[in-house]
Amino acid sequence: MKWEREDFLGDAVTTAQKLIGAVIVRRSPEGVTAGRIVECEAYGETYKGHKDDGAHVFKGLTPRTRIIFGEGGHAYVYLIYGMYTCLNFVCGHAGESGSVLIRALEPLEGLDLMKKRRNQTKEKLLTSGPGRLTQAMGIDMTFYGMDLTGDTLYVESREDGPWPIEVTKRKNIDYATYGKDFPWRFLLKGNPYISK
DNA sequence: AGGAGGATCTACT
């Protein structure tokens, strides 16, 4: 089942859990690539009375975060460390500010194309990290704001679950006072493609 | 106008 608009309109934490085991499909002129989501993180919600100070939206609406405050089902893509892009799914209704960072995929389709894009032949290293998977899927800053219910980049839930989910703290947000301890990182338990 | 810092990855030792 392809995800429709409505599937993205819940809160980010619930949506992140629903996304584990789902499949991201990316269609391009070069071919189709697809991967199962085995790791993702929720951002921007409130937890036990604390706002998420680990989220980009914590400081409010800026040109960069504008899309996150819009309607769910769009892509929030940003550049990190000057070299890599990260892919997020915007959640919730317009005015809300939840999003889900896609951190790792298990490659399913278009492995040869992924290897070419990554200049990398080891399958373990194709999509096991947020910067790696965007490169393997051919996702760059031009995907900022893209509608995820179109034909270029979309999500499918297949009848092959349910998947065992593991929950941990989020990675690499030590600067956050409260947010660093929120249990909002979701993993497909035991999957070898989870990032380090 | 300037500067600090980042939801990362690779290549080396």
Added chain:
DNA sequence: GTAGATCCTCCTA
């Protein structure tokens, strides 16, 4: 295990 790449975004002045 550690350093270096590399540049956008946002805050300060």
